[in-house]
Amino acid sequence: MAETPFSDITRLRATSSLSFMKISRRYLLLIVLLFLTGGLLGGSFGSYLNDTRENLRKLEDAFLLINRRYVDPVDPNKVAEDAIGGMIESLDPHSSYIDASAFKEVEESFRGSFGGIGVWFQVLDGDTARVVSPIENGPSEKVGIRAGDRIIAVNDTSVVGVGEDEVMRRLKGPVGTQVEVTIYRLGLNQPFNVLITRDLIPLYSVTSSYMVDELTGYIRINRFAQSTYAEFVQAIADLQEQGMGRLILDLRDNGGGILQSAVAIVDELLSGNDIIVSVKGRNVPDEVYAAGHPGRFETQPIIVLTNHNSVSASEIVAGALQDHDRALLIGQRTYGKGLVQNQYPLPDDSRLQITTARYYTPSGRLIQTPYEKGDRETYLEDKLERWLEASRDPEGYLVPVRKSPIFEILNGLGHQ
The missing domain is CATH 2.30.42.10 (PDZ domain)
Incomplete structure (x- = not known):
């Protein structure tokens, strides 16, 4: 009897099913609970589970067929990584897959x-x-x-x-x-x-701190890592001992990093319970980060330097200080990344870094540049073109900052 595609897939799935049996048993109770929950919540949840199961089966069948039946030998790991890459490409420009070796280097850079x-x-x-x-x-x-x-x-x-x-x-x-x-x-x-x-x-993230003159201190932060807050506090203390009464905070070419480090630094510069940043997502709880303790530099004048490579966490700092009228921003328009990524580990120590939320400045501004899902190339090209346009004609590139219905513009962007 001729072998049908259905029997071929069934046999391939059967040969691989034994290796998944132990794993499946561990999740049996979870699956039962999910189906019970689906019955309680209604047919829509059950339909979602059915769709998910069918799509996962489609992926498994395609993976097995390619690895067992393709004319030339294939690397299963590469096939899996290419499939993950294909899924990521349909998302926003900042979601990514980090293989195990690359993640080790990323982890080192943020450990310090x-x-x-x-x-x-x-x-x-x-x-x-x-x-x-x-x-x-x-x-x-x-x-x-x-x-x-x-x-x-x-x-x-x-x-x-x-x-x-x-x-x-x-x-x-x-x-x-x-x-x-x-x-x-x-x-x-x-x-x-x-x-x-x-x-x-x-790996110091506060790469420079010194007195510009008898009154003005200068601190440069090149990224926000786990050690950044401690480095910043030490730099503030050292400069205050030298008589600092006003601060230049340089965030140019700061590629961002850990949200909590950025929030902790802003907390040193804001007073009371001022909002620093809000985070809102689809399947994560909304969070509002606010100043919570007396800061070391709450009232003295601040200038923040930014450019087109001031990204993400550095935009949180600049945006919070601007919205609360705590700092004058000087330089170029920042990069425009208002998406929050979380990392999820995979079995081989690689990571899925996917966008789970958006962050908003205290006045409610979403800084993220508009994008079309799945079109990362156009997004990056547009970023480059905007930077070139601003470099060629700075005056023509200026646009008015919109007023927020929540904040009244004073010296910076807004004041509550």
């Missing part, structure tokens, strides 16, 4: 330390990696690397024209291991090699 050589560097326009500065008392400073040095090879492999992420990956490694770096230094005839022992490198 990693094994590396201790340099700040940048790669511009496909050029070589240029050392901006060695980290004080770090491995690179100890072997004599200077600002302006060019990193042209790592372990005898050229990194000329290589992007920052790849250069970073090659320089990082377990603490105590060694890496050979080839340096080109202006004024020397030949490049030279240095052997650097990797060490635990603190």
